[in-house]
Amino acid sequence: MKLFSKRLRWLLCVPLCCLLVACTSQSTPESNFVLLDGSRISTSQLRGTVTLVNFWATSCASCVAEMPDIVATYGKYQAQGFDTVAVAMRYDPPSYVVNFAQTRHLPFKVAIDNTGEIAQAWGDVQLTPTTYLLDKQGVIVKRYVGAPNFTQLHQLIERLLAAT
Numbered sequence: 001m002k003l004f005s006k007r008l009r010w011l012l013c014v015p016l017c018c019l020l021v022a023c024t025s026q027s028t029p030e031s032n033f034v035l036l037d038g039s040r041i042s043t044s045q046l047r048g049t050v051t052l053v054n055f056w057a058t059s060c061a062s063c064v065a066e067m068p069d070i071v072a073t074y075g076k077y078q079a080q081g082f083d084t085v086a087v088a089m090r091y092d093p094p095s096y097v098v099n100f101a102q103t104r105h106l107p108f109k110v111a112i113d114n115t116g117e118i119a120q121a122w123g124d125v126q127l128t129p130t131t132y133l134l135d136k137q138g139v140i141v142k143r144y145v146g147a148p149n150f151t152q153l154h155q156l157i158e159r160l161l162a163a164t
Contacts, residue, residue, distance in 0.1 A: 027138060028134055028139065029043065034111055035109050046083060047138045050077070050157055051083045052085070053084075053085050054086045054087065054129060056086055056129045057092045058092050063129045066147040066148075070086070073157070081161060085111055088112045097112055136160065141156070
C-alpha cells in the first residue's frame with residue numbers, strides 16, 4: 001500500500017509541476033522585426049506597452065479568420081498603450097503578406113520572418129496562429145496556439161493596461 005501511495009503522489013505531482021512550468025511567465029526573447037516598410041523594431045522597443053505578437057501566415061485559414069478580431073482589438077486598445085506585431089512565417093511569400101496587409105488595411109505593425117529566426121527564438125513556433133501577449137515590462141504573460149477567446153483576451157489586456 002505504501003508503494004502505491006508513493007506512485008500515486010508521483011503521478012499527481014508530475015502534471016502539477018508541468019502546469020506550474022507552463023504558467024510561469026518568461027521574458028520576451030530579444031528579436032528584431034523587419035516591418036513591411038523596411039524599418040526595424042526590436043522587442044526592447046516594445047517595453048512600456050502591452051503588446052500582442054501574432055505569428056501567422058496568409059495560407060492559414062484560421063489566421064485569416066481571426067485577423068478581423070485582431071484588428072478590432074488593436075483599434076479598441078491602441079490609444080491606451082496597446083500595440084500589435086503580426087509576424088508572417090518564413091514560408092509565406094512576401095508579396096502575399098504585403099497584398100494581405102494592404103487589402104485588409106492592417107493598422108498595426110506587420111513583419112516578415114524571412115529566415116525563421118524569430119519563430120525559432122519565440123519557442124520554435126511551428127503552428128499558426130500562435131499568439132503571445134506581453135506586459136509592459138516585456139514579459140510573456142500568455143501564449144495562445146490557435147485563435148484566442150477574444151473576450152478573455154480583452155479582459156487580460158485591460159488588466160495589463162491598468163497595471164503600473
